[in-house]
Amino acid sequence: MTAETIIQSLASGLLMGLLYGxxxxxxxxxxxxxxxxxxxxxxxxxxxxxxxxxxxxxxxxDPLLSAPIVAAGLFVFGxxxxxxxxxxxxxxxxxxxxxxxxxxxxxxxxxxGVAQYFFTPDYRSIPHSYLGGKTISIAGIYLPQPQLVGALxxxxxxxxxxxxxxxxxxxxALEATREDAGAVALVGIDKNKVFALGWGLGAALVGLAGAxxxxxxxxxxxxxxxxxxIAYVTVALGGFGSVFGAFAGGIVVGLVEAMTTLILPxxxxxxxxxxVYLLVVFVRPRGLFGSI
Amino acid sequence: xxxxRDVTTAYQGLVAISNVSIDVEKGExxxxxxxxxxxKSTLLKSIAGAERPRAGSVTFDGHRIDGMAQHLITAKGxxxxxxxxxLFPRLSVRDNLRLGSYLYRSEANREEPLDFVFKLFPRLSxxxxxxxxxxxxxxxxxxxxxxxLMTRPRLxxxxxxxxxxxxxxxxxxxxxxxxxxxxGMTVLIVEQRMAECLEIADRAYILQTGRVLMQGTAAEISGxxxxxxxxxxx
Numbered sequence: 001m002t003a004e005t006i007i008q009s010l011a012s013g014l015l016m017g018l019l020y021g022x023x024x025x026x027x028x029x030x031x032x033x034x035x036x037x038x039x040x041x042x043x044x045x046x047x048x049x050x051x052x053x054x055x056x057x058x059x060x061x062d063p064l065l066s067a068p069i070v071a072a073g074l075f076v077f078g079x080x081x082x083x084x085x086x087x088x089x090x091x092x093x094x095x096x097x098x099x100x101x102x103x104x105x106x107x108x109x110x111x112x113g114v115a116q117y118f119f120t121p122d123y124r125s126i127p128h129s130y131l132g133g134k135t136i137s138i139a140g141i142y143l144p145q146p147q148l149v150g151a152l153x154x155x156x157x158x159x160x161x162x163x164x165x166x167x168x169x170x171x172x173a174l175e176a177t178r179e180d181a182g183a184v185a186l187v188g189i190d191k192n193k194v195f196a197l198g199w200g201l202g203a204a205l206v207g208l209a210g211a212x213x214x215x216x217x218x219x220x221x222x223x224x225x226x227x228x229x230i231a232y233v234t235v236a237l238g239g240f241g242s243v244f245g246a247f248a249g250g251i252v253v254g255l256v257e258a259m260t261t262l263i264l265p266x267x268x269x270x271x272x273x274x275x276v277y278l279l280v281v282f283v284r285p286r287g288l289f290g291s292i
Numbered sequence: 293x294x295x296x297r298d299v300t301t302a303y304q305g306l307v308a309i310s311n312v313s314i315d316v317e318k319g320e321x322x323x324x325x326x327x328x329x330x331x332k333s334t335l336l337k338s339i340a341g342a343e344r345p346r347a348g349s350v351t352f353d354g355h356r357i358d359g360m361a362q363h364l365i366t367a368k369g370x371x372x373x374x375x376x377x378x379l380f381p382r383l384s385v386r387d388n389l390r391l392g393s394y395l396y397r398s399e400a401n402r403e404e405p406l407d408f409v410f411k412l413f414p415r416l417s418x419x420x421x422x423x424x425x426x427x428x429x430x431x432x433x434x435x436x437x438x439x440x441l442m443t444r445p446r447l448x449x450x451x452x453x454x455x456x457x458x459x460x461x462x463x464x465x466x467x468x469x470x471x472x473x474x475x476g477m478t479v480l481i482v483e484q485r486m487a488e489c490l491e492i493a494d495r496a497y498i499l500q501t502g503r504v505l506m507q508g509t510a511a512e513i514s515g516x517x518x519x520x521x522x523x524x525x526x
Contacts, residue, residue: 169390169397176380176391183378185341185362186371187443188395 001262008141009258015147017254018247022154022209023227024234025161025246026078026202032241033178033198036086036100040108042228044203047111048074048210049219050119056126056214063129064149067211071204078203079196081107086199087192108224115221123218132215150212157208158247165243174198178241230270233277239290248288252276293318293478294339294370294447299348299358301338308334309502311348316447321469321479323489323510325523326499332482333375335499336449339480340372341365352447367395371445375452377436381425385416388424388435392442402442408475409438412468430461437468448472450481454488466492486523490514498523 027041038044048070055066085103092099126132134145165171177184177194184191217223234253238245253273260272280287294316301309309331316322326332337343339350341362350358357365366372380388389409393402410417413434419427424435433453440448450469454462462485470492473479483489490496496513498506506513513519 169394172383172387172391173394175383175387179380179382180378183380184391185366186374186378187391187439188363188366189391190361190363 004140006262009262010255011141011143012147013254013256013258014251015143015151015254016257017251018151018154019147019209019212019250020227020230020234020253021247021250022150022157022212023206024231024238024250025158025243026205027231028235028238028241028243028246029205030199030202031235032243033174034090034181034195035241036090037104037232038202039101039105040081040111041206041231042224042226043108043111043115044074044078044206044224045210045213045227046115046219046221046224047077048207049214049217049223050115051207052211052214053124053126053219056129063126063211063215064131067153067208070211071207074207074210075200075204079200081203082196082199083192087195112221112224119221121221123220125218126214129215144216146212146215150209150215153208153212154250157205158244161205161243170197230273233273235287237277237280237287239287242287242289245287245289252288293353294480295349295351296335296339297349297351299335299338299345299350301334301343301345303334303343307502309338309499312499312502312504313348314497314504314507316478316480318446318478319473319476320494321473321481321492323486323493323496324480324482324499325484325486325489325496326505328484329501330499331502332499333451334502336372336374336451336480336482339365340370340374340449342372342374366443366445369444369446370449371440371443371447372449373433373436373440373451373453375455377432379424379432379436379439382423384421384423385427385435386420388439389416389442392439393444395443401444405442405444409441412441412471413438430457430465433457433461433465434468437465437472441472445477447478447480450479452482452484454483454485462488486519487514 023045027038030036030038051070051073052063052066055061055069056063085107089100089103090096131145131149135142136145136148165174173184173189173194177191181191230253234249235246237252238249256272256276257269261269264271296312296314298311298313299309300307300311312335324332324335334343338345341360345358349356352368352370357368380391389406393405415431416434416438419431424432427435453465466488469479469481481489490510490513493510496508496510497504498513
């Protein structure tokens with residue numbers, strides 16, 4: 001193993017990690033806002049990837065161009081999921097936690113089934129796009145362009161999110177609702193509106209990630225499952241509910257995954273991630289940036 | 293301005309107030325006094341929309357507001373400072389105040405109430421970047437009142453503003469209530485400390501076990517023999 005291969009794999013690990021962060025941030029955002037884990041998060045990613053695929057297949061729209069459309073579509077979808085399902089699940093009079101888990105878990109099963117029925121279990125891919133299959137060489141390191149652009153989009157999305165949360169009135173309302181959802185009515189804020197927009201925003205972010213993923217990954221009904229598991233680990237690593245913990249957690253996951261593939265056979269590449277996850281759970285259960 | 297008619301509110305079948313009627317006229321300070329558990333907080337919650345009355349009506353400026361969502365009642369011009377204040381603990385004093393003006397988001401609309409809040413409670417302006425949870429009890433009460441004033445209310449409702457506060461600051465807060473009235477706002481205040489409350493109030497109601505026991509001008513109430521004996525310890 002040369003120094004070059006190590007740097008090479010760490011660099012691609014970093015890029016993938018930033019994408020993992022972008023996939024996971026919506027999960028962290030929603031959990032932080034209302035203590036609800038969205039078990040259909042992977043399926044949100046899946047429909048974003050299908051949307052990107054069909055926009056390419058029917059309108060010849062490159063994933064980079066359809067990304068904003070997909071994000072906007074997912075925003076609406078996320079808000080609707082809150083208004084039609086989660087809003088009622090959190091009002092359950094008994095076993096609220098269980099009701100929440102099963103409502104989003106049930107949604108995940110439903111979405112997967114619907115995708116299998118309408119889109120068939122076939123693996124689809126976008127054969128040619130602006131970035132697909134291209135690499136760029138920086139100082140002797142080859143980086144896949146889709147992942148590089150994806151990582152840049154992830155950084156831009158996190159920067160935008162930071163600005164939004166800390167500099168805008170709506171972001172402040174989001175923070176206030178996180179702090180005490182029962183108190184925002186005192187200043188005239190409708191918490192249901194904030195929750196709906198929070199779900200919209202969380203879904204839009206995973207939508208953005210899905211559009212990028214569709215460039216270099218197969219699209220199929222179960223595609224969300226493996227990425228969702230990584231997203232849960234990312235969020236737990238970063239600290240449940242911490243949006244910027246998801247950013248850091250994603251980078252850690254990406255780097256650990258890359259280092260694991262250097263040492264272990266590819267089929268064991270996730271062992272490193274879950275090993276680190278177990279370690280964090282034992283040593284620092286609240287995650288790197290968690291405040292609970 | 294505010295008219296509460298025969299309101300009954302219950303929690304899980306347990307009646308907390310029954311057939312309570314009170315009136316608040318524009319520009320008044322009205323004090324609702326009573327012992328612990330008399331139903332004072334429930335009365336304010338029923339007006340603010342935090343609890344839905346089971347029967348009766350609440351009318352504000354000629355409009356029925358009972359049954360309306362709490363945030364819409366805030367938007368109508370009733371600011372409510374609950375007993376436990378419900379600040380946003382990990383947000384700064386500045387952000388807490390800014391959130392108060394969420395309904396009027398242009399900077400021009402923010403300046404005037406903010407100036408007023410700083411004039412009332414100068415120490416808030418020295419602590420703008422501090423997290424709300426790091427403030428003392430008295431300062432937190434000031435911030436809660438400040439945040440409520442930022443919603444530019446016509447009626448301000450305070451639930452036990454003196455609770456858990458050192459005596460020196462209690463006086464400061466009661467003086468602030470007078471100043472708030474002097475700029476044209478109406479104040480409905482619920483207190484266990486009847487003596488201090490009657491001092492600044494125009495009129496008062498005494499609640500006992502969920503019913504209005506007595507009502508009158510502040511002078512009448514504090515002059516009443518039974519009241520002096522039972523509540524004022526004189």
